[in-house]
Amino acid sequence: MKISLCTLFEGNYHFGVAALSNSLVAAGFSGVLWAGYRGALPAWLTGSPSYDAATATYQVSPDFQLRMVLLNTPVHFTYYKPTFVRDVFEKYAPDSDTVAYIDPDIVMKCDWPSFCGWFTDDALSLAEDVNWAFPSRHPKRLLWSAFFAQHGIASTRPIERYYNAGFIGVPRQHVDFLVLWERLCSLVLDYNQGVKHLKAGGSAALFHSTDQDALNFALTAHEATLNTAGPDAMDFTAGGYYLSHAIGSPKPWNTPHIRNAIGGQSPSVATKAYFQHIEGPIRAFSDAEIKRHRFALRLASAIGRVYQRR
Structure with missing residues (x-):
């Protein structure tokens, strides 16, 4: 299975991309991390002899490359995740079997072979959020269902957990999930009047966690199997050993x-x-x-x- 990774960053989040990359090297990952960005690239990258400006490639180790992709989108990157993952499949790494998105404020804790068990060709890979308990008949889920029904999108299965959008693995078989998530993000963006922040309104707002809320509704409207880990997988609770997410x-x-x-x-x-x-x-x-x-x-x-x- 060929696995490509991707992330999105701007501003000083380049410090996160550097640590994420280093943690992938330490884990033994072989492949490419595609990094979509806005603004100027950091000096640690452009000034390095390991960086090839012509191909926007940083050869981090003999087996691992950091590939930079300049993006031109006005929306907050939190809404752009499904679009970028789909672009990796279709434009940048079309030979990928799976593409996983990882936020730039995450580092990997375990070795890559242990992490690979999360990926299969028939399922989405996810980790539960810090507030993971989210019953299928939760009031907000009912409101989401009513909202998206107006746009012809129905919830077709109950899910009792709430998943973090900082990491998701998508196999080629379920690229259509990205199309669905992308559409939901667009609807949420319109509802929130083009919000340019990670969060919108207070906790009771219909779509407070923006792309993450869209992701969690999309999971109820799609048939893909889910490979899931608990909140410990991102160090939201004790005992985790996969990822550490500095939310x-x-x-x-x-x-x-x-x-x-x-x-x-x-x-x-x-x-x-x-x-x-x-x-x-x-x-x-x-x-x-x-x-x-x-x-x-x-x-x-x-x-x-x-x-x-x-």
Whole structure:
């Protein structure tokens, strides 16, 4: 099975792409990470002798390439995920059997052979969200069904869980799922009046988590089998060993670790996982910056062992 990976980033999320790439090398992944982006590329990439500007390719290791794709879309990238995954299938890596999208604030924790068990040619690969319990007759699901029914899209199966959109693996057999998800994202975008933020309105809003809500309704309107893991698979609960997802803000590369610790918030598991993958082969930080980050993280962790906000 040929598996291609992809991600989307802009602004300082390039620091996340660097750590994600490093974690894939550490895991033993062989292949390509397609990175769609807006704006200027970071100096750690364009200034590296391993970067070929003509092909927009960074040879991260002998077996792993980071391929950059400049995108021209006005919408928030959170709505663009299904479109980009489909483009990888159809334009960039048409020989792929499976394409998996991974957010740039995620790092891989396990070895690649262990991770590959998640992918089969007949199923979507997903991980439950931090708020994973979402009954099939939940009030918001009923409202979603009523909304999408107006557009000719019906829920055809009950699902009791809510899945995170930061990672999804799609086999070629179910490329049509991406078309459905893309259409739902467009409808949600129109409903939210072209919102340019990750979240829309308050938690009770019909589509607060935008693309993620669209994804979770799409799962009820499509027949694909689901290969699923619990919230631990993204370090949302203890005991995880697949991925570590630094949800929320600020992101690990922006977090004032010591100030947060003094305020009673210890460094998260995902933050610590991120900083395990900053030294290479891609070095997005200088030696001095790495030392500063590691010192702040150690001190913040020490503070957190004796003081936490209740």
